[in-house]
Amino acid sequence: MSTTITPLVREVLPECVRTATGAPSLHNSQPWKFRIEGARVDVYADPSRRLHVLDPQGREQLVSVGAALFTLRLAVRRSGYRSDYTLFPDTDEPDLVARLTVTRPSPVSPAAEALAAAVAHRHTNRWPFAQIPVPREALDRLRDAARREGAVLALANPAGRDVVLRLARVADERLRQRPGYCEELARWTGDRVRNDGVPPEAIGPWDALESVPVRDFTEASAQRRNGEAFEPYPTILVLATEGDRKVDWVRAGQALQRTLLTATWQDLATTPISQPVELPAVRRLLIEPGSGLAAQMVLRVGYGRAVEGSPRRPLSEVLLKSDHRRS
Structure with missing residues (x-):
């Protein structure tokens, strides 16, 4: 029509x-x-x-x-x-x-x-966040944002947070060993002027406490990455859907963006942590087997410095x- x-x-x-x-x-x-x-x-x-x-x-x-x-x-x-x-x-x-x-x-x-x-x-923030708890009311708004797009957003408790972060570090290490990883990373990073990819100013430091696995975009370049102490107890959320088909992946993306914009509206900084969902074997471990849910993204939220957009x-x-x- x-x-x-x-x-x-x-x-x-x-x-x-x-x-x-x-x-x-x-x-x-x-x-x-x-x-x-x-x-x-x-x-x-x-x-x-x-x-x-x-x-x-x-x-x-x-x-x-x-x-x-x-x-x-x-x-x-x-x-x-x-x-x-x-x-x-x-x-x-x-x-x-x-x-x-x-x-x-x-x-x-x-x-x-x-x-x-x-x-x-809304910009991805790869820098340390303040050691300030995210209020429950703010987290409830994020959960509601995901629900409105047909997804589930779960807050990891302290034990679950440690498991998710450990899985993220394991996944990050395995991904770096994949053939072609550095070449693909180089395609999307670098100092040259471009209108896509991750620019140097958006890369951020590595976590000196080795808690938060922020992806190292400097591996494929000669750029040096300094270390800073990140928050020791980050707020970690897992975005999931009831199915794991193509339509569910699109649904997850819509829920992700509504959640990120809701966080931005509340002056919250966000970092998608995608390494643990990039390995199927690790992705399956992010959600309880009997839940019927499929993890689609891991998010770190908190209060951070202002950053520029890509x-x-x-x-x-x-x-x-x-x-x-x-x-």
Whole structure:
């Protein structure tokens, strides 16, 4: 069914796509593309930007695309419209992850406005956090954010936190021994001017206490990484879904981004810790076997210093030309 929209919607959709590119992604690979057709935005996974060493199944790529989809939905909402979306709408196009359609004008709620305003301020923080407990009310808001997107966010208790961090360190060591790991890392880091990847100023120090496993992006370069003492008892959350199919990975990405933006709105710093979910054998150990849940991401949250954002590709690189035959 076609949707009739005003010229104003056609004008705002490119800016909504630009906002969507502010979503997080593995190594800031930005593995997405978009196509606008009237009131519709198709969201694609870009296979050329998948990290095959760390993400052979494409799970993390779909988590990233899911985060971009949520950000697109939020940008459309902030523009004064509601939307619907369908996941994997065309079996003949496996890279077409979602099709979003603008439906009708609608007043913007203060909650949506606040969440959308957080997009520009959400940055991965790889620095030490203050030794200040995160209030229960703030954690409840994060759990509610994940629940709204069909996911579960669990707070690790002290014993569980130590287990998760130990598994993360084990996974980090195993991943560094994988053939091609350093070469893939080098592709997404470096001092050269670029509009993707992890820039030097976003890398952060290593943990002198060897508690928090922050990925070392300097392995593939001559850059030196200083050490600092991180918080000894970090707040660790595990994001999980009831299933572990492609649609669940996209759902996890949407839940992840809503959670991260909710944290940003509360002045909380966040660090996705992806190493333990990049090894299937380790990922299975993050959740109780009888829970029926699949872990999708580990998050560290707390109060940290202000950090700069990583670069983003221009709209011209991510927005595909319209194909009027498909309208």
